Amino acid sequence: MHLQRLELRRIELDLVTPFRTSFGTQTRRDILLLHVTTDEGEGWGECVAMTEPVYSAEFVDAAALVIAEHFWPTLTAGGAVSAADVATRLDPYAGHPMAKAALEAAVLDAELRAAGVNLHAYLGGRRDHIPSGVSVGIFDTLDELLGQVQGYVDDGYARIKLKIEPGWDVEPVRLVRELIGPEMGLQVDANTAYGRTDADHLRRLDDYDLLLIEQPLPEEDILGHARLAAAIETPVCLDESIVSLQTAEDAIELGAAEIINIKPGRVGGYLEARRIHDLCVDRDVPVWCGGMVETGIGRAANAALAALPGFTLPGDISAASRFYHRDIVTEPITVHDGEVAVPEGPGMGFELDHDFIDGITTSTTTLDAP
Ligand code: SMG
Ligand code: MG
Numbered sequence: 001m002h003l004q005r006l007e008l009r010r011i012e013l014d015l016v017t018p019f020r021t022s023f024g025t026q027t028r029r030d031i032l033l034l035h036v037t038t039d040e041g042e043g044w045g046e047c048v049a050m051t052e053p054v055y056s057a058e059f060v061d062a063a064a065l066v067i068a069e070h071f072w073p074t075l076t077a078g079g080a081v082s083a084a085d086v087a088t089r090l091d092p093y094a095g096h097p098m099a100k101a102a103l104e105a106a107v108l109d110a111e112l113r114a115a116g117v118n119l120h121a122y123l124g125g126r127r128d129h130i131p132s133g134v135s136v137g138i139f140d141t142l143d144e145l146l147g148q149v150q151g152y153v154d155d156g157y158a159r160i161k162l163k164i165e166p167g168w169d170v171e172p173v174r175l176v177r178e179l180i181g182p183e184m185g186l187q188v189d190a191n192t193a194y195g196r197t198d199a200d201h202l203r204r205l206d207d208y209d210l211l212l213i214e215q216p217l218p219e220e221d222i223l224g225h226a227r228l229a230a231a232i233e234t235p236v237c238l239d240e241s242i243v244s245l246q247t248a249e250d251a252i253e254l255g256a257a258e259i260i261n262i263k264p265g266r267v268g269g270y271l272e273a274r275r276i277h278d279l280c281v282d283r284d285v286p287v288w289c290g291g292m293v294e295t296g297i298g299r300a301a302n303a304a305l306a307a308l309p310g311f312t313l314p315g316d317i318s319a320a321s322r323f324y325h326r327d328i329v330t331e332p333i334t335v336h337d338g339e340v341a342v343p344e345g346p347g348m349g350f351e352l353d354h355d356f357i358d359g360i361t362t363s364t365t366t367l368d369a370p
Contacts (some may be wrong), residue, residue: 007035020138022165022193036106043110047102048265048292063099076369083108097268104269113347125307129339131158133314158338159185165193189214212237225256263290281310289315296329
């Protein structure tokens with residue numbers, strides 16, 4: 001396939017309700033979309049970097065810049081390209097996995113649409129429905145939290161994930177477990193908010209039969225996670241620390257990751273995500289698909305990935321309406337009986353609502369291939 005043109009589109013969407021995590025509160029999403037034109041057709045990718053470098057080092061302005069100034073010129077200088085070549089061609093560049101993943105996704109979408117193949121078939125997914133979990137933010141009061149959780153239970157979600165931080169952990173977990181009963185899946189995500197000396201405190205969560213505790217310690221602290229995993233019963237799951245197949249293998253080997261959250265953006269793309277999935281199947285490590293508050297583009301692709309057999313835990317693939325009043329695709333993801341249908345159309349399986357996208361576009365940059 002020959003790449004001809006790349007359009008970088010920035011769009012802005014308000015969230016239906018503020019989403020607070022241990023690293024800050026989001027009220028709107030500022031998103032970079034990539035639209036690639038090739039001699040065989042077009043494709044779209046969504047970059048999951050956030051406005052500020054608070055979840056990881058990446059942020060939207062930097063992603064747009066590194067794609068425009070470095071990735072696109074390099075990718076188009078090498079002649080015909082397939083999605084499977086993108087990571088190799090961009091390998092000389094350090095870091096920026098979310099920017100790389102977005103570019104690979106756009107090329108992959110174009111390639112699969114041209115071939116009439118759906119992403120989930122291409123990846124080897126075997127299910128047409130996947131269980132849907134919801135990520136619940138931090139609130140000012142426990143009453144607000146319980147009201148939100150009850151709403152999600154009523155919506156039929158298959159499991160609840162609570163964002164935690166020091167001062168908002170044991171008591172919210174205790175009350176939510178009481179509210180949802182002993183059977184429903186419950187897990188927590190600290191987004192690196194704790195330290196090595198917090199093991200005794202975090203052990204108190206062992207009383208609530210959690211599926212896992214996600215990324216309690218800083219991204220680089222693999223040894224700390226290994227020690228914590230040995231010290232508490234709740235399984236330790238890594239998110240931010242896993243940025244590649246290599247880091248996944250090391251963390252598993254060192255006992256730091258009893259479960260892995262796979263986010264395609266964080267690991268540089270859907271193809272690296274599948275390699276991590278395959279490794280985890282081989283090592284008997286359960287995986288699940290994380291979310292980055294994606295629009296219908298990323299949500300459709302994540303659902304395809306999560307259809308792979310190793311994704312044995314419900315992912316953060318909620319209904320689009322969990323975050324957005326209106327999605328940018330014509331058929332937004334919905335949740336029925338705790339499940340999301342894996343999109344079946346060619347490519348990543350979505351169709352875009354172009355008029356709506358035009359209305360929320362804040363800037364467009366077009367780059368031609370040399
Ligand atoms: O898309 O449902 C979603 C968000 C899931 O909690 C979620 N993501 O650390 O796992 C995580 C966070 C990162 C983004 S928070 C703005
Ligand atoms: Mg997380």
